[in-house]
Amino acid sequence: MQRWLLCLGLCCAVAACEGGDETTSEETAPIGFPDASTRPSEASSAPVSDGGPPQAPDARAPDGAAGDPTHAGVGDGETGSNPRGAGRFGGAADAVGAAPVGAGPVGASTPSAAGASERTSASGASSTSSGVSVGPPPITWDAGLQKPVQPGTLTAGTWDDNRNFERFQAYRADPVRAAKAGVLPIGADDFVQAHAAVSQVPALRTRLDVALVIDTTGSMGDEIRYLQTEFVAISRAIETKYPNAEQRWALVLYKDVGDEYLTRFFDFRSQSSEFRDKLAAQSAGGGGDFPEAPEAAFEVLNQFAWRSDGDVAKLAFWVADAPHHTENATKFAAALKTARSQNIHVYPVASSGVDDLTELTMRSAAQLTGGRYLFLTDDSGVGGVHKEPTIPCYFVTKLDDALLRMVDIELSGLYREPEASAVLRTGGDPKAGICTLSSGQTVQVY
Secondary structure, eight states: OHHHHHHHHHHHHHHHHHTTOHHHHHHHSOTTOOSGGGSOOTTOOSOOOOSSSOOOOOSSSOTTTTTOGGGOOOOEEEEOOSTTOOOOTTOTTOOOOOOOTTOOSTTOOOOOOOSEEEEEOTTSOEEEEESOOOOSOOOEEETTTTEEEOSSOOEEEEEOSSTTHHHHHHHHHOHHHHTSTTOOOOOHHHHHHHHHHHTSOOOOOOEEEEEEEEEOSGGGGGTHHHHHHHHHHHHHHHHHHOTTSOEEEEEEEEOOTTSSOSEEEEEEESOHHHHHHHHHTOOOOOOOSSOBOHHHHHHHHTTSOOOOOTTEEEEEEEEESSOBOGGGHHHHHHHHHHHHHTTOEEEEEEOTTOOHHHHHHHHHHHHHHTOOEEEEOGGGOOSSOOOOOSSSOEEEEEHHHHHHHHHHHHHHSSOOOOOGGGOOEEESOOBTTEEEOTTSOEEEOO
């Protein structure tokens, strides 16, 4: 009987392979990459299409692909260090690992509600939005604290190294800091040119492309549920405040070599509800050593279907608590320069546990691309200890307030300080947005 059952099992397995089981096919090839020959090439510097002719924009395909074939994007999928394939981005051995519970197949579209749906503003007023589900955010749970995760919990400060460029130059030139292994090989002239570019009067922008780049290794587990909730709420708040901004969202998750996946990515969606579903389904795990693989995430980010029109504000919020591997510094620097060439403004969000190299890397990325450095603080009581940044003064507000101000600055082209009622505390002694140091030097807080 045992021998008969074994034979039957083997026959069924062979039949399943010969019959082209759909589930198996879905798990072993990223959607959007029909075969290895059409996957993005790691050697290619141009944005790569998803294996077919440009499509008309819809809920699944990247917006802008039809009108701008050079920015056709990469679709959805994973690059991986998972057990079924150790290939890097575009390698023939790439395979899709198992998605977290509730995520569905990687790259699969999540249906949004049809017809008009109800949207409630912070003030309680309702309005309608056609075709996009913007109902109440999903409730997530903090297993450690045994309480539901609510938006508006995390706290953060911000800093702009382009508004304090001389201080940034001195910060990078510090002999001990400059000698650290893994410092990005970006020349002083690159930072000077970036500063000159952002010093020009910014233009008013009416459309918005936002990508999240998130470290999902295990060390992020103390804060990732809160960050997910915050960004889900932020996308809703932007939708309410800027209903005509044509916002689109994309997502890159990354871990490290040897983890479940190296990167998992979802290209731009015109329906914010679908982005929110993708974000809420992710979880933290893996890692092991301290450094991770942000350079791989930025290589994917650069191949998304970013709109190239001048009226589009392009932001990438990079959420992480660890640096790159020192041997990948050159690759990471190249990826950041590519982002700068596409006018993508990088806004790092430093989480608990960052070290000096991570702060230096994040601030360098923000200055080079015209973004700003955001850092979580201990004021929220969430997560581990947060590093005190190497800056003389700052305002602490709720993270959602800080993120919305960054978006507002990008769209309006005007600096906006936090409302007095939003300031939870200050670092240093800022007055009217200025701090006067003991040396007599002044710095700008916002």
